[in-house]
Amino acid sequence: MSHARLRVADVSKRFGPTAALDGVRLEVAAGEVHALVGENGAGKSTLVKILSGALAPDQGEVHLDGTLYHPRNPLDARRQGVAMVYQELSLAPHLSVAENILLGAEPTRAGVVRRDERDRRARRALDELDRADVPLGARAGDLPIALQQVVEIARSLAQSDTRVLILDEPTSSLSEHDVRRLFEAIRRLRDRGLSIIYISHVLEEVQAIADRFTVLRDGATVGTGAVAGTPASDIVRMMAGRQLNELFPRSPHAPGETILSFADVAGMAKPDAASLSLRRGEVVGIGGLVGAGRTELLRVIFGLDPVRNGSVRVASWTGWATPRHRLSQGVGFASEDRKAEGLALAMSVADNITLSKLAGLGPGPFVVPTRQRAAATRWADRLRVRCHDTSQKVRELSGGNQQKVAIARLLHHDVDVYLLDEPTRGIDVGSKAEIYGLIDQLALAGKAVLMVSSYLPELLGICDRISVMHRGRLGPSRRACELTEHAVLMEATGQA
């Protein structure tokens, strides 16, 4: 290892009574990809906020290339060469790619933007990422999410002499192919001598891209080392004190009568043709690439998106319905996009859990707050949602706990069919294990679960049957125990 580009020494940070960071150490060398892993609430985001200048540490020091690094704000951090690419992209959607890349640092002459120079610099930044295919004149908002991310990274390259690039969950909304392109770009930057701090929940990714890793738990550094030669199960144990294979509970499921079936379902754009039947007491997974039409399939079935063709049958009801009617038929849907769709973030945990079924929480049209909170508390306790109490706003919870609230709503509604879209996206390992356990219990209790997931170990680990969607067409379902990750991936990419 060469000299330490970035050295974090015993940094601590408190928020009121809670210590978010308590003596964190981190060393990142020049020209290395360093994975920062840990459960939600472990302190990753606080540490990253300190590095990117959004927060100041209470104690401890950070050194950048041997000199004390103490940015006053994110802009100052960027000027000193530490750039951050956030999970939620921050482009101006109405401006062009080139305008976004040089936003705030436009080359000017007498106050007038020099377009040729701007385009030249933007082009050079994209070239560095080997993404010359991104059109400079396109509106950023029109680009797919993967290219928006490329623009965001290009921005940090074009605007300052970036030495440390921080990527926060960069693959959370990318397809397999885009992930590969991103990794290529990261390797190019690394080979040029950049230090990259890579934050991820996905250990497979960490193993694929990172040279070294540091694990945070409860605000402290619990381990660091070279990725090569460290088994994933060791990293997981450091994160949660748990073995990987313990994540997936496998109880024998005894499927009963068919409760949901659909044939030749087609949405306006996607899917093209999907047929499947789902029985009580079983968990069926839908695999495939992002953009294959999996989410759209669930949305069409639930009545959120318009339907073009096909038939659906829920228990004894046939035909299409609105979300309202689907809920009354006992079908519930948990969205992949918790923030924009799944949850009312400014409302309380109790409101979010009980929202779809407030009836019965008071006489007539009334809702009695104590009864509402009691009902919500029951589910929050059952799913071990970590919150002060159920009157706390959902916005204040971590991603894993928010997801539990979204699922608790379906439990409160007591639906029979759970349509779960990426139920463990962006949540920590501990919460994942709890949600896997819950899905297993639901199947044991005779509920039916239809889940979409891009995380192959999870599909293979908890589903009884799996269907793979490729370009809007849903393949035949097969028993999970007969499938491998490789087989699912081949089918998802249309090579099977």
Add this chain to the structure above:
Amino acid sequence: MSTDATHAIARWLSRNSWVGPFVALVVLYAVFAMLVPDTFPTAGNLRTMVRQTTVVGIAALGMTMVVILGGIDLSVGSTVALATVVIAYLLQAGAGPLAAALGGVIIAAACGLFNGVLITSLRVMPFIVTLGAMGIIRGAAKGLAHEQKIDAPVTWLNNLIAELPAGSRWQILPAGVWLLVILALLVSALLHYTRFGRHIFAVGSNEQTARLCGINVPGVKIAVYVIASALAGVAGIMQFSRLTVGDPTVASGLELDVIAAVVIGGGTLAGGEGSILGAIVGAMLMTEIKTGGTHLGLSNWVQEIITGVIIIVAVALDRLRHRRAGT
């Protein structure tokens, strides 16, 4: 003070947005009372201020619902004017006072239905639809009244927010003010203790989530605009009571006072937040500044500047309060 206690207070403040404006209301009262000790801190003046707040206060109940829903209603002033015209018209045509008042409220509710249906079916932003409705309703009021004030026979409607006569002091406040109090309690209960009320918050907080939860989003929206406009109709009754004639040009710009009251009281135009008590306190605060300013002999323009400053300061403090509560 321990940090735990500070946090508990911050949390309590973050859930009770009326506290800040209420403190401002009390402090300003004390300031005016010291500056004009002879006329300002009297029971009579207090009653006058409360009476003068009734029109804005009742309209603000509806606006609070609309703002929580994530919408806005710029047509409130026009609706109030139309209601006064309709009431006067019906009284002139020989209707009883109660029937005339009900007629005004029904016409106003129809305006809300118009707004709600257009907003949900055309999917045009509420700002634009109600901006258009502001002109349409004002025009309709002027057309109905032939661009004149409509005189009406004297009925008990004229006394709803008038100073109580000596023999009726046992009522403490005139009937119109009591109606404001009762409606405020009813709307507050509707918002916090009914399914419909929780649905309003849900739609304003996140419309997608509301849809996902099977809430009839267009239905909730239309119902809120209808109720809000019906309340504007009730505000119109009070406005008529003050004028004793139907006036199609009255209450011009009232919508801005009403929105200001809601916003001072903790409503955010992004939706999902708002407080009935806060809106009433906000309306009171604006009346207090106007009255206090008049008692001090301040010119109108000074009062307007102070009111403007208060609106901005209140919302800025509200933002700060949100940040303190932490997310």
